[in-house]
Amino acid sequence: MTRISALDVTDVRFPTSLDLDGSDAMNPEPDYSAAYVVLRTDDGGAAGCSLLFTTGRGNDVACAAVRTLAPYVVGRDVAELVSDVGALARTLTWDGQLRWLGPEKGVMHMAIGAVVNAVWDLRARLEGQPLWRVLASLPPEEIVRQIDFTYIDDVLTPQDALALLAGNEAGRAARTAALEAEGLPAYTTSAGWLGYDDAKVARLVRRSVADGFTMLKLKVGGDLESDVRRLRVARVAAGEGAHIALDANQRWGVDQAIAWMERLAEFEPYWIEEPTSPDDVLGHGTIRAAVRPIRVATGEHVQNRVVFKQLLQSGAIDVVQIDACRVGGVNENLAILLLAARFGVPVCPHAGGVGLCEMVQHLAMFDFVAVAGSSEGRWIEYVDHLHEHFTDPVVVERGRYRAPSAPGGGARLRDASIAEFRYPDGPAWTSSAQP
């Protein structure tokens, strides 16, 4: 019998604040970072990898939170563990003592997600398949068993979920073939960081459209007149070739969001993302009613399925933006994908940071094949940034994510990158040129 022998956690930080890539109205100087997790087995075979993304300070707290979970997995029978990741997710989520630290939110919940994701990565590696294919091969009953319906069964029961999945089962093979042939649409955020000047925005927007992107995103919310100017520049540069979405990164209160978007409406943005606090379900509903027909999107900071449930049941959002590292891992994201499908709202995953593209593409591809059954009105966020640090970096061509074929969930860092960017003792942080 093979057992889990260790849960290793490493603090890895990239000094991205040096060149303002990733700058927005709320995060002026992020250092994209990861609490990097490796589940090792005592036969020295496949290891399960995942990461908990942060923006720098506090990455050590994330590491501490993940380490707290080691006793729940170390020593476990690997075959049993990977055969029912949902059981582990429930054990961690409902632990009578740890639960006080959330419940189901913040650092502790993200740490649970990181461990859950590492077990899914391990399972996919053992099966020799990319995670999206592992998930998309599960029978509907098995997918339903992986989900914790607590607090959402007033709008989505296991029976509802089963019916939804079963209804889409016949088309899985055809959509898998389409996915492998054509991939899924991406949108790019690389053109519109708040720290870029107008000329750089125009140049990057033109290049993105030429590269085949049909959707671009601009950061807004710092200064209204500057937003008007940058959006005009981007709109002209994009021409008829691409939609432009906007992202305020929670900068506004409800009334301010409505007033600000009134000024930007003439540029016909495709959506406004994070117009206010991710916790404000009712506020999103008020904003959505006021800014129609501009869509309202949120999710990268939405803490769990309970808040997504309310955003959907109250019709507060038009676009669900799941994140691979925010909630309790793959299992809770399965619940969120099914909630979105139940309400007919498209999922456009949040990505960027470090490793988020590599991880979340698997969930989007599973969604396409087994849940939503469509790529209409759906794009996966793409940021051309830090992919070189992964053993299996995403491949985006002509504005589309190609379906990965390498085994696993995508989050495995290269050994050389870990050594270079380990915080605080890696050369990237000890050499005098760095912050």
Add this chain to the structure above:
Amino acid sequence: MTRISALDVTDVRFPTSLDLDGSDAMNPEPDYSAAYVVLRTDDGGAAGCSLLFTTGRGNDVACAAVRTLAPYVVGRDVAELVSDVGALARTLTWDGQLRWLGPEKGVMHMAIGAVVNAVWDLRARLEGQPLWRVLASLPPEEIVRQIDFTYIDDVLTPQDALALLAGNEAGRAARTAALEAEGLPAYTTSAGWLGYDDAKVARLVRRSVADGFTMLKLKVGGDLESDVRRLRVARVAAGEGAHIALDANQRWGVDQAIAWMERLAEFEPYWIEEPTSPDDVLGHGTIRAAVRPIRVATGEHVQNRVVFKQLLQSGAIDVVQIDACRVGGVNENLAILLLAARFGVPVCPHAGGVGLCEMVQHLAMFDFVAVAGSSEGRWIEYVDHLHEHFTDPVVVERGRYRAPSAPGGGARLRDASIAEFRYPDGPAWTSSAQP
């Protein structure tokens, strides 16, 4: 000039799981714990104390989160720091990197609250006053300046808050005198832990009523028939002398909460507390509409002012249960007290655990003197437990909290208790009799 010289954090845990005090449907075996914080000054004078309460495992994560905040206070001019705690609260809450770990929720937010509370404790000690009196002596304009209205100004503007506080200013002196003479009503949870048998519940309920309590609370949500039986026992034992409130500790989904309360309605419970996830604003609204006239209460796990805002603006709750350690400290609790007053909803603070009574009484007393202006329909939770570890334990007599007169915010632990219960190396944890 006096400066902050250190932010000390100690992991202190009490092995309360040994005798099932504190057991409820969600927390079967808590070990009440604290990330204990001491802000030291370089003149060796007064130190600022506070704690972040947890239920055991993960207390080390809470300690790590607090330690991350040391650079924001160590080296600061004490006089400047205590003169505007709101400025520090904003700096910590809106830090561009740390914010990713919440935002404004979970361990990181509780850690911010712990540091903010330590600074308020330091201020009160320097002024030689109990915290409630420091707060209740601030002019309305100064209280308003201490509050971050971001994300709540759609229902409560600084002008609204100022008008509310100014309207109650004339009565402050009389209410301060009344408070010092009579204290404020308490309710007790000590009689109704889920781990107690019927005979113990009956005996403790009778004793509580004899002791002067006009409100008692029972834990429910484990098993319906057992709840019916225990509630009947308690109802008989309490007689006409006291209300009985119920607490489900988030055990139910929305539909289950409604069905369960239908069975318990005959015993006329005063409120049902935490019937479902604290994140489910809409769910609380649905439950409240269904269980009337039984009141719905929540708050001890409500993560921040944004969620309280929605619970209040949508009329989802009848009772606001603030907690001293859950949100971003005194300053965010000031916002929550004002939101409750704006909607005319009484605040009945959550307490118990370790140190929560000692801390939250100050907020309730400030509320009585300066915000709500009434004690009608308001009780502060009281659990007769672990008070002996504090230098200034609460005094509850004839069912009422007496107004503390000792300087500070109440959370200072005795040195001997810290030494005994420090985890994992204190004698309480290294002796073989302990878990």
